Amino acid sequence: MPDQIAKFLEQQYPILITAEQIQAKVRELARQLSADYAGKCPVFIGVLNGSFLFFADLLRHITIDCEVDFIKISSYGEAMRTSGIVKVRKEIDCHIEGRHAIVVEDIIDSGLSVTFLENKLKTLKPESLKFVSLLVKEGSAQVKYPCDYAGFHIPNRFVVGYGLDYAQKLRNLPAIYVMD
Ligand code: IMP
Ligand code: MG
Numbered sequence: 001m002p003d004q005i006a007k008f009l010e011q012q013y014p015i016l017i018t019a020e021q022i023q024a025k026v027r028e029l030a031r032q033l034s035a036d037y038a039g040k041c042p043v044f045i046g047v048l049n050g051s052f053l054f055f056a057d058l059l060r061h062i063t064i065d066c067e068v069d070f071i072k073i074s075s076y077g078e079a080m081r082t083s084g085i086v087k088v089r090k091e092i093d094c095h096i097e098g099r100h101a102i103v104v105e106d107i108i109d110s111g112l113s114v115t116f117l118e119n120k121l122k123t124l125k126p127e128s129l130k131f132v133s134l135l136v137k138e139g140s141a142q143v144k145y146p147c148d149y150a151g152f153h154i155p156n157r158f159v160v161g162y163g164l165d166y167a168q169k170l171r172n173l174p175a176i177y178v179m180d
Pocket of ligand 2: 047048049050051106107
């Protein structure tokens, strides 16, 4: 990223988590997952679009046999709050019946998305179903949601960067910024 853009962003939006902190956490999560799923050949399911950078970085550090797939959902539109209605935009292609499935999310806010995914994927009868989220917002949950591996617990603010967007932009930033 050119220096001017980095400087501009740091003035406009306070940085919350640096690229280095993210990468250290990603390696830690990958080590943990690789240990927990040794010999199980899990299927990692990335939730598009937000988790694409986290998913790619995480998978690069996974040291066991695994498969990858994606599901695409949306609930935000162009807004900063969930609409409360989760829509599936792309289904998974793999069969997870009898398999160990690990859903990889960018952030849990209201908890509605991961709860929706849990209910939906459970009907496909996986042997196990766990959730990884890079970020978890404190004090914003509307439901009791599943989360087995959390990267960072963050304040209830709107954040962008490292996959997270505002109106589809700013996903390409390597760090995470507070925007509200
Ligand atoms: P939830 O269903 O309210 O838990 O929200 C989950 C989804 O909303 C995440 O996967 C993100 O795509 C999006 N989201 C929630 N909070 C933020 C944020 O602060 N910035 C950008 N996207 C967010
Ligand atoms: Mg998301």
